[in-house]
Structures are given as structure tokens and as C-alpha cells.
Amino acid sequence: MTGVELFGRHDELAGISGFLDRVRQGGCVRLIRGEPGVGKSALMTAAAELALSQGMHALRASGSEFEADVGYSCLNQLLLPAHAALDRLPPGPREALSVALGFGAGAPPDVLLVCNAALLLVTELAADRPVVLVVDDVPWIDRASAVVLGFLARRLEGRRAGLLLSARTGSTSFPGLLSEHVVEPLDDEAAGRLVETLHPQMPARVRRRLLDLAQGNPLALLELPAALLGSARRTVPDAEVVPLSDRLQAIFAARLTALPDATRQVLLLATFEGAGDVRVLRAALPDRPSLEDLAPAERAQLVRVDDATARIAFRHPLIRSAVVAMSTHEERRTAHLALAGAVDRDRRAWHLAAAALGPDEEVAELLDDAARRVLLRGDGFAAIAALVRAAELSTTSAGRGRRLAEAAYIGAEVNGTVDDAEILLTDARRAAPDSAGSLHAASAAAFLMINGDGDVNTAHRLLTGAIETGDHGYRADDPALVEAMHTLLLLCWYGSTPEHWKPFFSVLRRLRPQPPDLLALAADSFADPVRTGKAALPRVDAVLRTLTDDVDPARVVRAGTAAVYLDRLGDCREASWRLVRHGRDGGAPRRHLGALMHLCLDDYLVGRWDEAEELADEGQRICDTGGYPFFAWYFRYSRAILAAGRGRFDEAYTLADEITHWALPRGVAAAVLFAHHPRVLAAAGQGDHDAAFGHAAAMSPPGVLASHVPHCTWVMFDLVEAAVRIGRTTEATAHVRAMRDADVGALSSRTALLQAGAEALVLDDDEQVPRLEAALAGAERWLFDRSRVRLALGEKLRRTRSAAQAQQHLLAAHGGFAAMAAGPWLSRVAGELRAAGYRPATEQRGEPTALTAQEAQIAQLAASGLTNKQIAERLYLSHRTVGAHLYRIFPKLGVTSRAGLRDALSPPAV
Structure with missing residues (x-):
């Protein structure tokens, strides 16, 4: 027994402990019931081990189908360890029990004598220490042993002995039983922890599918992963139908064997139909069999029919797999053909494909169409499966190669099935060597190259060459060309030079009748927004309005990409969160990652730093474990x-x-x-403004907003501020002039704020402060940049104008930095406030600012010397949350470090 086997069994183990207590007090009998595979045997093992650890006798036996006809075989297994104690019995009972157990020769003993002898033996053993008889799988014990155990069950009261038995749900009750306990499947939390412990690297989609299929059955949770992880691609549309291990097959097929053939045929149709729609089954069924033949399965509780919704539900998902395993090839083919005439077009394609006996281009085309529709709904795995099956049904090598190349591209770019993508790409090249030059193959190869050990420049050349030599005619409605252009856009951005972008824009200008909206928008807003971003502004709202609930996940991520440097990621948050939740439930990891990237960037700008750190950790984990x-x-x-x-x-x-x-x-x-x-x-943050200037200038030199380096707009204020602080006013002025000439303030309210902030630092005319305050009023969303600009403005006002006006901006900055737990900036603004002569009213009275209840608790624990991690463990928080609280606590108490907490929290001396 291992601890892993008993996840989620706290109540059951407590019940076993109570049972053993009752055994010590004077006897107890209990039956544990449960479905096959639910973990009854693990609990019986736990009971025996717990009894032994408490100094009790623990005698074990288990029923066996192969010994069910051997008299007293179970009793022999149970009492064999106590063989030496037979000598303590009187001669008659000793001889009778010895013969019954096969230890001695003689005439068959009287049953009642054997029963009394067994009771005497248990009583003798209990005189030394309590005895627990543990008998697993009672329905399979032999009849003679069952009689003896039933005799014991009615006579153990008053003796320090107990009988613990297990049986499957639905089996006959054991005679003389006093109490029963039903073992339920594991709940979702316990099942999830079990899977995480056994398979910590299991992909999220496989984990979700495993939990859905197993429905809390521990045996299924232990044995299904081999089948699920061993299948690289789904090749059937029914997620519930998976190969079963021998043990699972035996469990879930046991109750199917007694059903009539007609009933099993209806169950097979219901399995392949998948949704449980009675109307579809009725349309698919001929006169015989009919839905009336489902009755035996209902009576056997294998399925339930909901009259109100006209739906059939299998009692356990793995019954479907057992139904398929017990069917013949021709039965499966007939079922698929029957369903093909009764379902929608996507399902029809799959059923016809399952029934196909050889290559069939018509069915392959149907699967092609189905793949594109399911991909738009975000199910890249189903799209790959459809294309792989379509390739198998292709009548030409070119068609096979094209479909495998497209599946490879989806696998690499959308789903993260990188190993599978490499296999598919190899298969595509083997099927049709010319397919290696196709756009899907080139896009997949470029992605695999950069995601492996290859470099961006080689991948860029590969994809550019494939686009320029393709036979697409530069049609803007060619899906492969559009996908290749989106991939090329990212490769150009990774390269970050005008030379990388030239071939992209050359192809973009040739697209007819015009480039797709998202591609055109990203070309203007993402490549070089300093120069072309304003042209994208009239179109960005139209694109963002298309991010509805049913939109293609690729469109959501690409819209976010187009919105990054126009500071419109906030308008994508709802759609991005949908992709994150979908990814956590097993959806496409590439889209999950894209959404996480955009949420992290937006969170940073708006001050949701705790959430940003959590999402960044999540993204890092997916990258490290998901390929x-x-x-x-x-x-x-x-x-x-x-x-x-x-x-x-x-x-x-x-x-x-x-x-x-x-x-x-x-x-x-x-x-x-x-x-x-x-x-x-x-x-x-460290006050090293020379280094800050140098790093900002490395992104974009002073006086220049570098071409095709869009992220230079994120450090343009930093460069100006650092230059001013180290006396490089010429460079600071040149950079402000470059910002003005480019009119970066027109891109968003945030860039308008940064431009106004930089101008206020450099220029001395009277209009700058009012202009900056107007920009601040329109930039409420950008907490970090707003707080930094207020800090810089407050510092300048304190030195050149009004301390009171400076205090207003410094206090606002203080609140912003405290909310983000931005420690270095918080210390800096606190110093400026002191220099401006500001003292909080509570500080003037010698009283600390009031802390919340949680802040007070964290402050006390930190003052006692505990680390953030120790505090987090004690209060069930994350260590980052503790750190954020401490940064808010410090200014409230008028301290700048943990060292000052103890004095600040100590009561004043009397």
C-alpha cells in the first residue's frame, strides 16, 4: 500500500479506525461495498496494516473465481498464518478444523463442528491480543468458507475480534452483517491530486480527459494514462472511446456479456453518436434493432434515459470503451454508416471516414472542411485528427502531403504538439517530396526551427522563399498564404531590423484584392508604430469589436498583438481570459500562452502586479513543460x-x-x-542613472526612436529622466524633440502622458505643467507610468516652484506605488515627501497609520523575525502577497525596512 492509493479517503480511514476501536472493545463486523476499481482492496490493505501497527492480529484472505469451487479454500488462506495455534484447541475441534483446512487426513468433518472450531481458534487468538479477519471480494469465496464466516459474523460480539469484508455494489448481502459502508469514487480534488502526483508532466488536455473518463475511479486513474499518453493524436471523434487495459476491460465489460445482441448494437450506436440524442438514434436505427432493445441495458443500470431531455447517458464513460471493444469490425462499420445519415455535416464526415474501406477523396474533402470549422472553434487537436485521417483517405500523394503538412503546421503553431508536428512534417515530405515547399510545410518548419536549436534568420529566409515561390497567386483568401504571413510577421519582429521587414511588406502590397483586416492592422501597429501606428488607429476599434465569445482563438491573440503598442490590450482582456481558461482546461497551449503574454503586459502597465507575477509564472511553467x-x-x-x-x-x-x-x-x-x-x-530603482541611461540608449539612441523597434516607446521617458539626472540635457532635449516630431502622444493616452512628462522635465516654459496635468487626468488607467510621472513632476516642483503643489503629486504617486508594492519607487517618493516638509497627521500625533487586520497580523509576524515564505505558509497566502502587504505597511508605519517594524509596533513607554 502507498499513500498515493488513498488520496481522498480520509473519511473511510477514519471509519476503519473506529471499526478497530470497536473490535478492541468487544467485537465488530463490517462490509465495505463499492463499484469495481473504486479502491476497496486498498482500504482493506490499509485496515490490515493499521491493525498490525496497533498490535493486533490481522488475518487476510481474498475471494477468487478460480477457487470458488474448492471447499474451505478461503478459510485456508485466512487461517493459514494461525496454523500453530491449532494445538491450543481441544482434540475434536482441532482435528475437524485441521481436516477442513487440508492440514490433516480424515473423513469430511461436520460443518457445525468446523464453524465452532474456527470460532474457538479466533477466541484463543483474541485472548492474547485483538484479532481482525480481513476478507476481500466476498462474492468469490467458496460456499463452505462463506458458511463459516457467516457463523463467525453472528457470534463475534463480546469477543475482541472483528470481521471486515468487501464486496462489489449489487452483490448479495453477507449473512449476519451488522453494518455496511459504501465507498464512493474520488472527488475532483482528490482525483486531481492523485494524477498530479503520478504524472506531474501530463499535458493539461490529457489530464482533463483522464479525469473526465475516470469519473473518480482510482483504477481507471491508474491504468488509463498509458493509453492516453501513448496515443499521439486523436484519430476518432469520440473522446470517451479509448483502449482499455485488461483489468479495466474485465470490469466494464462484465455486465455487457449477458445483454442480447440487439441491445449491444443499440449501445454501439449510442457510443458512436456521442451526444446521447435519442432523436438521432431513432433516425439512425432500422426497424430491428430499435430503441426498445435498449431496455435490458436500462434495467442493468448501464445507461439512463432522461425523458424530459430525450438524452441517453452511460452510467460510466468507460462503458463506451467496453462496448466498442466487444464489437466486431463489421458491427462498427454498420453503426457508423447508419449514423452518417442522421447527424450534422462535421460528424457525418467522421462517420463516413470511420466506415471507409480504402482511399476516398470525397470523404477526405469532407474532413478537410470539418478540420477548418473545428479549428475556428479553437479545437486544434480535432483539426489535426481530421487532417491526418483525410491524408489517409487521400487518393493522390500530393493530397496526402498537403494535408499532413497542414496538420504539422497546426500541431506546431497552435497546439504545442511539437514532437507530433515533426513526425507529421516528415510524413508529409515522404508522401510527396514537393510538399516540403508548400506554405503550410514551410510555416511548420520555420516554427520548429526557432523552437528548437535553429535561428530566426534561417527561419525567416526559409519562409520568405516559400512565400515568394508559392503558387498562391497572392490571393488574400488563400488560408495557407495568410497563415504564412502571420508567421512571417512574428519572425520579422523577432529580427527587429528594416531588412527583415522588407520582404513582408513587399508581399503585403501584392495581396489581392486587399490584405485581411488583422494582417493589415498588425503591419501598421506592430512593425513600426512610431511611424505607422497613427494610420492603424481608425481600424483598431473595428477589429477589437469582433472579439466575441465564438471568435477564432487565433484572431483573439492576433488582435492582441496588433493592440500592444497602441495600448489597447485592456480591450482584449475578456477575450484573453477566455483563452486562458480554455487553455487551463486542456485547450491549445499556443493560444493560452499568447493570451497570458498580453495579460501580463497589460497587468504591468495598469498596476496589477500580483496577478502579473502569477500569470508570468504560469506561462513560464507551460513553456518549460509543454514543448x-x-x-x-x-x-x-x-x-x-x-x-x-x-x-x-x-x-x-x-x-x-x-x-x-x-x-x-x-x-x-x-x-x-x-x-x-x-x-x-x-x-x-537603485539610483544608478548612468546605467539606466545606457540601457535605455541601447534600445534606442538619444534623439532617435529606432526604426522597427516598437518597444523603444516603453523606455523613452526613462531615457529622458535618466539623461536629465546625470546632466546630459542635450541628449534629453534631443529625445523629447524626436518624440514630438513622431507625435507619439497620438498613439494612446499613455504615450501622451509619457511625452508630456518628458517635455515637463526638459522644457521650462509655463505651459508644460498644465499640459502634463491634463495628460495625467486622461491617463487614469496607467498606474505605474502615471505614478512615475507624478514623482518626477513632484521632484521638479519641489525644487523649482511650490512645495504644496509638489506634495499633491507626490502623495498621489505614493498611493500608486504602495498599491503595486513598488518598493524602490515608494522609498524614493517617501524621501521626496519628507524633503517637501510633509508629515502625515498621524505621524504628527506620534501615532501610526491604522493597519487593516491582515496587515497588522503580517506586520507582527514579520517583526518577530519570520520570512515572507514562513508568514505565507502560516496565513495560507502566497509569499508575493505577503511582500505586497509589507510594502504597503512600511509607509503606514513610517519605516523603510523590516528592521523598523518592531519599534513601530511596540507600545509607547509609560
């Missing part, structure tokens, strides 16, 4: 800027260095540039 190593740099970047903002400088620099060292040999220039951003923030 997406390339995209891990995005989440390292998010983690790095958050670490820098919160004062974890070593962590920020380490993550930035990891990004740089990974990206340089692969030609991912965008990642190299991004890595300067956390360094800028960390250096500024």
Missing part, C-alpha cells in the same frame, strides 16, 4: 520588469542576462532589446 522553449523569454521578461519594479534587483538582472544569453546566438534581436528594459528599471 515551447522559445516563448519562455517573454515570461522571463515579464518576471524581470516586475522584479525590478519591486526592488528584487538581483533577480531582475539574472533574468535579463538569461534572456540575452539565450537570444544572441539565435538571432532573436527583439529579446535582446527587451532585456534592456528590466535593467533600465533596476538601475533607476
